[in-house]
Amino acid sequence: MKCRICQENITPFMTYGRMPIANGFLLPDQFENEYFFNLTPAFCDKCLTFQIEEQPDPKLMFHDQYAFFSRTSVHMQRHFKAYADWVYDNHLKGDSPFVVELGSNDGIMLENFAKRGIRHLGVEPSANVAEEARRHGVNTIVRFFGPETASEIVEEYGQADALLAANVMCHIPDLNGIAKGASALLKQDGVLIFEDPYLGSMIEKTSYDQIYDEHVFIFSALSVANIFGPHGFELIDLLKQETHGGSMRYVLARKGARSVSAAVTKILADEKAQGLHLSETYDSFRERCEASKARLVRLLQDEKAAGRRVVGYGATSKSTTILNYCGIGPELVEFISDTTPIKQGKFTPGMHIPVKPYSAFAENYPDTALLFAWNHKAEIMEKEKAFTEGGGKWLTHIGED
Numbered sequence: 001m002k003c004r005i006c007q008e009n010i011t012p013f014m015t016y017g018r019m020p021i022a023n024g025f026l027l028p029d030q031f032e033n034e035y036f037f038n039l040t041p042a043f044c045d046k047c048l049t050f051q052i053e054e055q056p057d058p059k060l061m062f063h064d065q066y067a068f069f070s071r072t073s074v075h076m077q078r079h080f081k082a083y084a085d086w087v088y089d090n091h092l093k094g095d096s097p098f099v100v101e102l103g104s105n106d107g108i109m110l111e112n113f114a115k116r117g118i119r120h121l122g123v124e125p126s127a128n129v130a131e132e133a134r135r136h137g138v139n140t141i142v143r144f145f146g147p148e149t150a151s152e153i154v155e156e157y158g159q160a161d162a163l164l165a166a167n168v169m170c171h172i173p174d175l176n177g178i179a180k181g182a183s184a185l186l187k188q189d190g191v192l193i194f195e196d197p198y199l200g201s202m203i204e205k206t207s208y209d210q211i212y213d214e215h216v217f218i219f220s221a222l223s224v225a226n227i228f229g230p231h232g233f234e235l236i237d238l239l240k241q242e243t244h245g246g247s248m249r250y251v252l253a254r255k256g257a258r259s260v261s262a263a264v265t266k267i268l269a270d271e272k273a274q275g276l277h278l279s280e281t282y283d284s285f286r287e288r289c290e291a292s293k294a295r296l297v298r299l300l301q302d303e304k305a306a307g308r309r310v311v312g313y314g315a316t317s318k319s320t321t322i323l324n325y326c327g328i329g330p331e332l333v334e335f336i337s338d339t340t341p342i343k344q345g346k347f348t349p350g351m352h353i354p355v356k357p358y359s360a361f362a363e364n365y366p367d368t369a370l371l372f373a374w375n376h377k378a379e380i381m382e383k384e385k386a387f388t389e390g391g392g393k394w395l396t397h398i399g400e401d
C-alpha cells in the first residue's frame with residue numbers, strides 16, 4: 001500500500017482480521033448483508049504516520065443513523081467546556097473572533113462559544129447530529145471539510161482565528177486536503193487545534209481497541225509535524241489529555257507566526273525515547289496484542305467453565321475490534337449493557353452479541369463485567385460500587401487483572 005500522507009510504499013505489520021463497521025450495531029435481518037473489511041495497521045517509517053491500510057467508504061460509517069452523540073456523556077461535556085475555555089483564554093485575542101470546528105457533532109464544544117456570543121461555525125457531515133447542534137443554538141453546516149468547504153466559509157464569514165477538532169482528524173483519510181483547507185481558512189496568525197487518541201498511550205497500554213475503521217490514523221507529535229509541515233504549519237504547543245484512554249492536543253500555526261512552547265521539544269524527545277519513530281516498536285506491539293488476545297479469551301473461557309455469567313459493560317465502537325479480533329461472541333459474553341437508546345435491542349457488529357439497556361445489568365448483576373468503556377473506568381467504578389462491593393468482578397483486555 002501507499003502511505004496516505006507521503007505516498008511511500010508501506011506494509012502492514014499485523015492484521016486484526018475481518019472486521020465489520022465498528023459502530024454498525026444491527027438487527028438480525030441485517031446479519032446476512034453485513035459489510036466486512038480487513039483491519040490491518042501499518043507504520044510509515046518515512047513520515048512516521050501510523051495508519052490502517054483499508055478504510056470502508058465514509059458513507060458506511062458517518063450517515064444519518066450514526067449512533068454517536070457526544071452529549072450523552074457528562075464527563076465529555078465537562079471536557080469540552082474546559083477545551084473551549086482553554087481555546088478562548090489562550091488563542092482568541094482579536095476583536096470579533098471567528099471559530100470553526102470540524103466534525104462538530106451535536107455542538108458539545110461549540111455551544112460553549114455560542115454562549116459567550118462568539119462567532120462560530122460547525123462543519124458536520126452527519127445531518128442528524130448537526131440538527132441536534134442547531135437545537136442547542138450552534139450554527140452548523142452539513143459538509144465534509146476540505147479546500148472547497150474552506151473557501152465557501154471564507155466567502156460567507158471571512159477567515160477564521162481558530163480551526164478546532166476533537167476526535168475527528170484521525171477519521172479523515174485525506175489529511176493533505178484538510179491541511180490545504182486549514183491554510184485557506186485560517187488568518188495569518190490563526191491556529192489549528194485538534195485532539196485525538198494518542199499513539200504514545202496506545203503503545204504504552206497496548207490499547208489496540210483504538211484501532212478501528214473510523215480511526216484511519218493514530219497520531220504522534222512526530223507524525224503530526226510531518227503531516228502538516230509541508231503545508232506551512234508547525235507545532236507550537238502540545239498538551240496531553242486523559243480522554244479516550246490517553247489523547248494529545250496538538251496546536252499548530254503557520255511557521256514563524258507564533259512562538260513554540262517548551263512542551264513541543266520535550267514531547268518530541270519523549271516520543272523518540274519511546275521508539276515511536278522505529279518500526280521495531282510496532283513489531284513488539286503486535287506481540288503484545290497477540291498476548292492480550294490469548295489472555296482475554298482464556299479468562300472468559302475460565303469464567304464459562306466455572307459457570308459464571310459474564311456481561312459486557314458499554315457497547316463502544318472500540319469493543320468491535322476486541323470482540324472480532326478475539327472471536328468473542330454470545331457464548332462467552334451473554335449481552336452488553338449500554339445507556340445509548342439507539343443501540344439497545346440491536347446486536348454488536350460481527351459477533352452479534354445482544355445489546356441491552358443498562359437496567360438489564362443493574363437489575364440482575366452478572367458475576368463478571370467485561371469493561372469495554374475502560375477509558376471511563378474511574379467514573380464507572382464510582383457509579384458501580386454496589387456491583388463491586390457485592391463481589392462483582394471486572395475484566396478488561398488491558399492490564400494484568
Ligand SMILES: [Zn+2]
Nearest residue numbers: 003006044047
Ligand atoms: Zn508516510
